Amino acid sequence: MHIADGVLSLPVVGAAAAVAGGGILYAVKKTKAEEVPLISLLSGAFFVFALISIPIGPTTVHPLLAGLLGIILGMQAFIAVIIGLVLHVLLFQHGGLTTLGVNLILVVIPALMAGKLFYSMKRLPVFARAALAGGLAVVSCVLLLIILLLLSDPVYGEGTFSTINILAIAYMPLAAVEALLTGFAVNFLYKTRPELLQKDRMKELSENGG
Numbered sequence: 001m002h003i004a005d006g007v008l009s010l011p012v013v014g015a016a017a018a019v020a021g022g023g024i025l026y027a028v029k030k031t032k033a034e035e036v037p038l039i040s041l042l043s044g045a046f047f048v049f050a051l052i053s054i055p056i057g058p059t060t061v062h063p064l065l066a067g068l069l070g071i072i073l074g075m076q077a078f079i080a081v082i083i084g085l086v087l088h089v090l091l092f093q094h095g096g097l098t099t100l101g102v103n104l105i106l107v108v109i110p111a112l113m114a115g116k117l118f119y120s121m122k123r124l125p126v127f128a129r130a131a132l133a134g135g136l137a138v139v140s141c142v143l144l145l146i147i148l149l150l151l152s153d154p155v156y157g158e159g160t161f162s163t164i165n166i167l168a169i170a171y172m173p174l175a176a177v178e179a180l181l182t183g184f185a186v187n188f189l190y191k192t193r194p195e196l197l198q199k200d201r202m203k204e205l206s207e208n209g210g
């Protein structure tokens with residue numbers, strides 16, 4: 001997500017920044033040196049894909065890769081995404097500095113949910129659960145964005161052609177595309193690099209929540 005400065009209310013921005021800051025600190029604390037190359041690789045992927053953006057009202061529609069990030073990185077998605085978002089703001093003026101926390105949690109919270117969902121549905125084929133996780137990650141992101149917009153100003157939901165309605169419609173095709181993309185990508189990794197899907201942090205996530 002690339003929400004610009006001044007779109008959301010200060011309480012919403014402040015609360016999101018606090019959550020994002022806590023998540024980043026926790027992720028950094030739990031990160032091992034050997035995990036840095038993988039985090040860097042996926043951060044680069046997020047940076048590139050998220051540059052494909054279409055302005056829609058106060059934000060933009062662009063690939064999120066939330067499902068893939070959540071499945072492979074878990075909490076380390078906080079690190080990968082914040083690096084990409086900071087570079088987007090500084091290099092291309094996508095998003096805003098004050099809304100970095102909001103834009104971060106809009107991607108990472110759905111990513112964590114997608115990771116938990118993927119590792120809890122062990123009876124389904126890898127492609128099916130990855131696709132489901134990838135698609136639902138986009139839907140969750142949009143729902144969270146809608147909540148934050150309404151908390152900031154109810155005007156975003158007024159009228160047939162309101163910002164919220166347009167966002168919901170615009171992200172529907174993206175949810176389908178990301179479902180397929182995540183399904184194929186994770187299924188490929190499962191066959192070629194299965195160790196990437198067997199991180200201790202994700203095992204713990206599955207055992208504690210699934």
